Amino acid sequence: MTSTLRTVLLTTAGGVAWTVRAVEGPVPDGNSALFAAPVSATVPGEVYSDLLAAGVIPDPFDGDNEGKLHWIGKTSWSYRTDFDWEPDEHAVQEIVAEGLDTAARVVLNGTEIGSTCNQHRSYRFDVTGLLIAGHNELVVEFASPVATANRLREESGMWPHTNLHPYNAIRKMASNFGWDWGIDVATAGIWRPLRIESWTGVRIDAVRPLAGLDRDRGVLDSKVSLAWSPGAEGDATITVEVGGTTTEMTVAAGTEEVSVTSTIDAVDRWWPRGHGEQPLYDVTISVAAGNHADAWRARVGFRTVTMDVAPDKDGGPFVLSVNGKPIYIHGANWIPDDALFTRQTRETYARSIQDAVDANMNLLRVWGGGLYESEDFYDLCDELGVLVWQDFLFACAAYSEEEPLWSEVEAEAREAVTRLSSHASLALWNGNNENIWGYVEWGWREPLGGRSWGEGYYMELLPRIVAELDPRTPYSAGSPFSYDRYIHPNDERNGTMHIWDVWNQVDYSYYRKYKPRFVSEFGFQGPPAWSTLTSVVHDEPLDPYGEQMLVHQKAFEGNLKLEKGLGDHLPIWKTMDDWHWTTQLNQARAIAYGVEHFRSLFPLNTGAIVWQLNDNWPVVSWAAVDGHGVRKPLWHTLKRVYSDRLLSVQPREDGLVVAAHNDTDVAWSTEVTVRRRSTAKGGEVLASETFVLEVGARDGVLNSLPESVAVAGDAAAEYVEVRAAGGGTAYWYFVEDTQLQVVGDAYTAEVAATADGYDVTVTATALAKDLALFPDRLEKDAKVDSCLVTLNAGESHTFHVTNASAPVTPIGKPVLRSANDLIAL
Incomplete structure (x- = not known):
C-alpha cells in the first residue's frame, strides 16, 4: 500500500x-x-x-x-x-x-x-x-x-x-x-x-510491535496509535503483515489505540551472538480509510528476555535470560561515538559496533549521560546479535521531580520506549546511572534538604511506563542497584556493581577482593594510539603534564593516577615513548586481571560490562578503541578475556588453580599441559604436569595445580605456562614485573611484504612478554591484527599489518615493543 x-x-x-x-x-x-x-x-x-x-x-x-x-x-x-x-x-x-x-x-x-x-x-x-x-x-x-x-x-x-x-x-x-x-x-x-x-483522514502516529514467543510460535502484539483529521468519518482497516501472515481489523473513525495480535507458526527465534542466529522478520502495518492510507515498516525478532534478581543463598543475582536461557554477559559501556554527534552515520555505527563484535562482546550498555541512539544503532545490534542495555538519560546527579521537568521526562520516556520497543536486541531498560548510589553515599542529602532527587522517576514513573508500553522488556531502577531498598545499592553480593575504587584509590590487584554478582561498570585509563595523540597534542617537548596534553586528559588527577596505577607492576617510564607504552600496557593488564577473576567466579558471577568501548574525541581515557577508531592494546586484551573459552591461573587459599570458563553450548574436553619454566635464554622447562580438563557447556571449573609447577624455586626467574590442546593459553608470574628477571634481547623480527600490507614475524629466544606492534608510528592509518602476545623460547608469532606499505628499515622500538623493554636489567 x-x-x-x-x-x-x-x-x-x-x-x-x-x-x-x-x-x-x-x-x-x-x-x-x-x-x-x-x-x-x-x-x-x-x-x-x-x-x-x-x-x-x-x-x-x-x-x-x-x-x-x-x-x-x-x-x-x-x-x-x-x-x-x-x-x-x-x-x-x-x-x-x-x-x-x-x-x-x-x-x-x-x-x-x-x-x-x-x-x-x-x-x-x-x-x-x-x-x-x-x-x-x-x-x-x-x-x-x-x-x-x-x-x-x-x-x-x-x-x-x-x-x-x-x-x-x-x-x-x-x-x-x-x-x-x-x-x-x-x-x-x-x-x-x-x-x-500533509494528510487527511487517518495516519499512523506510533507503533509498538511487541514480538514474543508462545512455544515455537511467534506472537506479534502490534499496538497502533492513530491520528484523525477534523471531521474524518467512516471505518478504517488496520492490516498487519509479518512472516507470511496477514491480520486485519476494522475500527471506527476516531479510534486512537488499536491492538492487533498476529501468530506466526514455527518461527525462528532471535538469539544474542554466541547463542544462535539473528533472524529478523519484515513487518508492515498499514491503515486505510476511504481514499486515504498510511503505512509503517520495520523488522522484528521473536524472543523473550527476563531478568532474575530473586534472592539466593549468596545474596541476590543479576541474570539476563533470552528465550529462557541465561546469558553470561561480555559487555562494554557505550557513549555517543562523536562529541559532535550529528556526524555519526550508519557507517560509523557499523564500524564501532563491529569493534564490539570482534572483541567477543554480546552486550552494549547505552549509558545514561548520552543519547537514545539513532535507528541505525539499534538496527545493527539486531542484525549482529548484540544485546542493548538502555539507560534512561539520567547520570551522576540529583534531578528535580517538579514541573516542568516531570512532564518532559514522561514525554521523552514514552517516546523512547515506543520507538525502541520493536528491537529484538533491546534487553533491559535501566532507570539511571549511579544516582541512587549518589543519593546514599555522595553527600547529596544535606544540600537537598528533603527535596525530591529523582527517586520518583526511577521507582514509580519509569517502571510504570515500561510496564505499560514495553512489558516484554525487563526494567531495572538503576546501575548499580541491589534490588532491595534496604541494601546498599553498590553491594557486591547483590545485583549490579560498579567498581571505581580501583583506578581512583586502590591498585588493580584489589579486584580480587571482590566477589561481585555482576559488574556493570569498571575500568582503567590509558592513552590513545600514538598517531591519534600526536595529531591533536602539539606540546614541545611532548610530556604527560604538557599544557595541551592536559586538555586531552579530563579525569581529575588523571595522569597522576596513571602513574600511581603502575604500583609494583611496572617501572616508572624514562621517556615519552615509554610513558605511552607503559600506560597502555598497564591499562590492558588491569582489565584482564579483573575479567579473568570475575569469570573464575562463575556461576556466582554472571558477567561484566567494561567502561568503555569507544571515545567521542581524541583523549586519554578508559576506552578500548580511541577517538580515531584505533584499537588500543586494551581492545586486544578484551578480545582474549571475552573469548567463549577462557583459561586463567588464579590464587586460592590452598594454592594456584587453573580456572576454565566454557561459555559455549558444547562441553569442553581437552588435555592441558602446565609447565614451570625459566625466564632465561632457552626457557628451560623446570617441571611439567598434564591433566584432562572437563568443562560442561556454559559451565566453569577450577583445577588445582600440584606443587611441582605451582611453587617456584626462584620466583624472580620463573613463570608458569598453561596450554590447552587445540587452543587456550594462560600464564602465571610469581613476582611483579619490577622484580622479574627477563632478557632484553629476547626476540628477533623479520618483515615481509604482503598483498595488502606486510607481516612482522617475531621469534623468541627467551620469554618475550606482551609483544605489541604499533604500525601507526610509521603510517598513521596502518592497522595490526594482534597485540600483547607472549612467546616462550623457540616460539614465533606473525603480526599482520594492513593499510600500509612494508618498511625498508628493521622493525624495533618504538614500533615493536614488549614488557621486556621496560624491565630487562
Whole structure:
C-alpha cells in the first residue's frame, strides 16, 4: 500500500538551504560578523560542525582549542531557511521536528508555532493555514545551552551534580557539557530530521510491535496509535503483515489505540551472538480509510528476555535470560561515538559496533549521560546479535521531580520506549546511572534538604511506563542497584556493581577482593594510539603534564593516577615513548586481571560490562578503541578475556588453580599441559604436569595445580605456562614485573611484504612478554591484527599489518615493543 500522506523534507538532503547566525552572546571580536552575516548550515546538524565547515572556527578537538571555543555554547543561534510550498488537497499540515537541541523557538512566516526545551524527544506543530503558496520562511532560534541550564538552575534551585555545568537542570545530553573523558562542546541545532507532513483522514502516529514467543510460535502484539483529521468519518482497516501472515481489523473513525495480535507458526527465534542466529522478520502495518492510507515498516525478532534478581543463598543475582536461557554477559559501556554527534552515520555505527563484535562482546550498555541512539544503532545490534542495555538519560546527579521537568521526562520516556520497543536486541531498560548510589553515599542529602532527587522517576514513573508500553522488556531502577531498598545499592553480593575504587584509590590487584554478582561498570585509563595523540597534542617537548596534553586528559588527577596505577607492576617510564607504552600496557593488564577473576567466579558471577568501548574525541581515557577508531592494546586484551573459552591461573587459599570458563553450548574436553619454566635464554622447562580438563557447556571449573609447577624455586626467574590442546593459553608470574628477571634481547623480527600490507614475524629466544606492534608510528592509518602476545623460547608469532606499505628499515622500538623493554636489567 502506498501512503497518501505527503512528506516534504526541510533538510539539506531534501534540497533546502539553511543558514545559521549568532543572535546574542559573547562572540569574539574576530567572529562578530556572525551577528550580521550568517553562514551555511547543515540540517540535520549542529552549530559547531556548521562553523567548522564554514572555516569560522578551528577544529575544537585540536590542541587547546576547546577552551577558546566555549563562547559557542554561551551564544544563542538562529537557523533560517526559505522554501517553496505548493498547496494540496490535504486537511492538515504539520511540521515534524524529530530533534531540536535544545531550548528553541520555532517561527513560521513570522508566527511562533511552538517552543521546546528537550533534546531527547520529537515535536509536532500544527501549521494548517500558516503555510503560504510559494515562498515561506522558517526560523528556529536556539537559546544558549549553557545560559539556559544556568537559568533553569537559578529558577528551580541547585540539585547536586558532577562536573562543571548544571546539566541536570535541562533535558539535554549530559556529556555534551563535558565529562571526565569528554570535551565541553555544548551544541545547539536541528539535530534530527525536520519535515512537513500533509494528510487527511487517518495516519499512523506510533507503533509498538511487541514480538514474543508462545512455544515455537511467534506472537506479534502490534499496538497502533492513530491520528484523525477534523471531521474524518467512516471505518478504517488496520492490516498487519509479518512472516507470511496477514491480520486485519476494522475500527471506527476516531479510534486512537488499536491492538492487533498476529501468530506466526514455527518461527525462528532471535538469539544474542554466541547463542544462535539473528533472524529478523519484515513487518508492515498499514491503515486505510476511504481514499486515504498510511503505512509503517520495520523488522522484528521473536524472543523473550527476563531478568532474575530473586534472592539466593549468596545474596541476590543479576541474570539476563533470552528465550529462557541465561546469558553470561561480555559487555562494554557505550557513549555517543562523536562529541559532535550529528556526524555519526550508519557507517560509523557499523564500524564501532563491529569493534564490539570482534572483541567477543554480546552486550552494549547505552549509558545514561548520552543519547537514545539513532535507528541505525539499534538496527545493527539486531542484525549482529548484540544485546542493548538502555539507560534512561539520567547520570551522576540529583534531578528535580517538579514541573516542568516531570512532564518532559514522561514525554521523552514514552517516546523512547515506543520507538525502541520493536528491537529484538533491546534487553533491559535501566532507570539511571549511579544516582541512587549518589543519593546514599555522595553527600547529596544535606544540600537537598528533603527535596525530591529523582527517586520518583526511577521507582514509580519509569517502571510504570515500561510496564505499560514495553512489558516484554525487563526494567531495572538503576546501575548499580541491589534490588532491595534496604541494601546498599553498590553491594557486591547483590545485583549490579560498579567498581571505581580501583583506578581512583586502590591498585588493580584489589579486584580480587571482590566477589561481585555482576559488574556493570569498571575500568582503567590509558592513552590513545600514538598517531591519534600526536595529531591533536602539539606540546614541545611532548610530556604527560604538557599544557595541551592536559586538555586531552579530563579525569581529575588523571595522569597522576596513571602513574600511581603502575604500583609494583611496572617501572616508572624514562621517556615519552615509554610513558605511552607503559600506560597502555598497564591499562590492558588491569582489565584482564579483573575479567579473568570475575569469570573464575562463575556461576556466582554472571558477567561484566567494561567502561568503555569507544571515545567521542581524541583523549586519554578508559576506552578500548580511541577517538580515531584505533584499537588500543586494551581492545586486544578484551578480545582474549571475552573469548567463549577462557583459561586463567588464579590464587586460592590452598594454592594456584587453573580456572576454565566454557561459555559455549558444547562441553569442553581437552588435555592441558602446565609447565614451570625459566625466564632465561632457552626457557628451560623446570617441571611439567598434564591433566584432562572437563568443562560442561556454559559451565566453569577450577583445577588445582600440584606443587611441582605451582611453587617456584626462584620466583624472580620463573613463570608458569598453561596450554590447552587445540587452543587456550594462560600464564602465571610469581613476582611483579619490577622484580622479574627477563632478557632484553629476547626476540628477533623479520618483515615481509604482503598483498595488502606486510607481516612482522617475531621469534623468541627467551620469554618475550606482551609483544605489541604499533604500525601507526610509521603510517598513521596502518592497522595490526594482534597485540600483547607472549612467546616462550623457540616460539614465533606473525603480526599482520594492513593499510600500509612494508618498511625498508628493521622493525624495533618504538614500533615493536614488549614488557621486556621496560624491565630487562
